[in-house]
Amino acid sequence: MADTFRALYAEQAEGRPRVSLVSLTDEVLPPGEVTLDVAYSSLNYKDGLALTGKGKVLRKLPLVPGIDVAGTVRASTSPRFRPGEQVFATGWNLGESLWGGYTQRTRLGAALLQHLAPGLDLKRTMALGxxxxxxxxxxxxxxxxxxxxxxxxxxxxxxxxxxxxxxxxxxxxxxxxxxxxxxxxxxxxxxxxxxxxxxxxxxxxxxxxxxxxxxxxxxxxxxxxxxxxxxxxxxxxxxxxxxxxxxxxxxxxxxxxxxxxxxxxxxxxVESVLAPMEQRERAWKRLGELLPMEKLDASTTVVPMTRLLEVAPDILAGKTRGRVVVDVNA
Ligand SMILES: NC(=O)c1ccc[n+]([C@@H]2O[C@H](COP(=O)([O-])OP(=O)(O)OC[C@H]3O[C@@H](n4cnc5c(N)ncnc54)[C@H](OP(=O)(O)O)[C@@H]3O)[C@@H](O)[C@H]2O)c1
Missing domain, CATH: 3.40.50.720 (NAD(P)-binding Rossmann-like Domain)
Structure with a gap:
């Protein structure tokens, strides 16, 4: 049996994107140097627009939404990243025209990935996102x-x-x-x-x-x-x-x-999507140094990916408090 993984997948249905939870295999992974076992993503305002079909966020279909992703390197052809390392990416049009984070597995270009900043683990990195x-x-x-x-x-x-x-x-x-x-x-x-x-x-x-x-x-x-x-x-x-x-x-x-x-x-x-890597490294290092982690933890709600479609409208309605982390394995 083929090795399968779960993802939220946006496909064209009756002239508009429709997102559903599906089971996929490696054959549909996009091209890229680094394959990830994803641990967490997050829910941003833009993700709320994409998941509810309210904004024109999804610019290429089919696509995995989710503008943030964090996980462990499963395979890599880039000398910058080795299997087992913990990495993340935000923006870069992930979840808009490139595969995003609402998936248990993904593949992306090494140039988009960063190692975790000192003081931050995978979950807190996505609590920030x-x-x-x-x-x-x-x-x-x-x-x-x-x-x-x-x-x-x-x-x-x-x-x-x-x-x-x-x-x-x-x-x-x-x-x-x-x-x-x-x-x-x-x-x-x-x-x-x-x-x-x-x-x-x-x-x-x-x-x-x-x-x-x-x-x-x-x-x-x-x-x-x-x-x-x-x-x-x-x-x-x-x-x-x-x-x-x-x-x-x-x-x-x-x-x-x-x-x-x-x-x-x-x-x-202020624009974050295409911020250059040097600016990203500087800002993330500072986040790890400056932000009291207990305050971040007290502002974070974790939602299983299986329930994300129910929760997504809340962010557009201004009902979510602080940050929502998405556990893609739950
Ligand atoms: N430029 C960039 O690169 C970039 C990056 C990230 C986010 N953004 C944008 O920044 C905004 C916030 O993103 P977010 O992820 O923090 O979203 P969020 O968690 O939903 O926060 C937005 C907050 O704005 C307030 N709000 C909601 N609707 C409002 C309304 N109609 N009038 C006045 N205030 C309202 C609410 O706060 P209160 O309930 O406390 O009033 C809400 O919690 C979004 O527009 C997003 O697109 C831009």
């Missing part, structure tokens, strides 16, 4: 812009989500005062335990205000976009900066130029 990596990129962008020196509050929007919660914990670890913006007041205790020093009702930031408001924030990490990003920009203090990475609340930006030209505020775009 694209969301945690992106949070680190946002924080580093603020540091490089010199925006974390003012002593003012740093606002994080969508604080209850994956990117937001890791950003709260990272900024707190850097000694920043963190204002966590959330639509879920019931998350207060958890956000405070991550290091938030105050909570902001997300409805407050979603309201249209003056083009320049009172100076409230030294810096910001925005995962929401839309009016929320416009409001945060208008309330950012002289020479502050806002790292924008998300659109959980909208893709438009109904802002004016006043924060930029009258206060020198910087809007920093």
């Amino acid at each position: 694209t969301a945690g990596f992106t949070a680190m990129l946002c924080v580093q962008a603020l540091e490089e812009a010199g925006a974390l020196k003012s002593g003012r509050d740093v606002v994080v929007t969508g604080a209850g989500g994956g990117v937001g919660s890791v950003a709260v914990a990272l900024l707190a670890a850097l000694g920043q005062k963190v204002a966590a913006s959330t639509g879920r007041p019931e998350l207060r205790d958890w956000l405070t335990s991550l290091g938030a020093t105050s909570l902001v009702d997300r409805a407050e930031l979603a309201q249209k205000g003056p083009p320049l408001g009172a100076e409230r924030w030294g810096a910001g990490v925005d995962t929401v976009g839309g009016q929320t990003l416009a409001t945060v920009l208008s309330q950012t203090a002289y020479y502050g900066a806002v790292a924008a990475c998300g659109l959980a609340g909208g893709a438009d930006l109904p802002a004016s130029v006043f924060p930029f030209i009258l206060r020198g505020v910087k809007l920093l775009g």
Whole structure:
């Protein structure tokens, strides 16, 4: 009998992608130097879009979704990776046009893979995944812009989500005062335990205000976009900066130029999918060093791959808290 493995597989059905749990054999694995026994993947906002068919995330079918993957090398023709080593990959269009992580076995190019960062195991690497990596990129962008020196509050929007919660914990670890913006007041205790020093009702930031408001924030990490990003920009203090990475609340930006030209505020775009390897290695090393692991563990829910299709709509509905790790062997 052929050696089979389980995967979530997206196929074209009646003109649109349909994802189901299937049993596959090695013959369908894509080309690549490294074959992996996958341990964990994760659920990101983009994965929610792919699994529910709501966004145009899946650009090639058939395909295994899941933008993050971590596992053990099963076979390798690359001198960089040996059987038995633990490795991972995030982004790179995995789960979009290349096979992603919702599978017990995969094959991919060695250039996309990294060894685990010191201090992180396979599960915690996926507890971070694209969301945690992106949070680190946002924080580093603020540091490089010199925006974390003012002593003012740093606002994080969508604080209850994956990117937001890791950003709260990272900024707190850097000694920043963190204002966590959330639509879920019931998350207060958890956000405070991550290091938030105050909570902001997300409805407050979603309201249209003056083009320049009172100076409230030294810096910001925005995962929401839309009016929320416009409001945060208008309330950012002289020479502050806002790292924008998300659109959980909208893709438009109904802002004016006043924060930029009258206060020198910087809007920093953050993109994680095609980040160069050097930037990845630096950010992941920093994540392993800076993030208190007990905070990450307290923000992680593990979901078996067999139940992922049921859970996927929750991330789009803003119902998941922190990060969701996917156990592909359960
Ligand atoms: N640029 C990149 O490379 C990159 C990488 C990763 C993620 N992203 C983007 O960043 C965003 C967050 O990703 P994630 O994985 O952290 O998702 P997530 O876990 O779902 O977090 C998003 C959070 O945003 C808030 N939210 C949800 N719907 C909202 C709405 N309609 N209005 C205002 N706030 C809302 C919720 O937080 P509260 O309940 O606390 O308010 C939710 O938990 C997504 O848009 C994602 O596509 C971009």
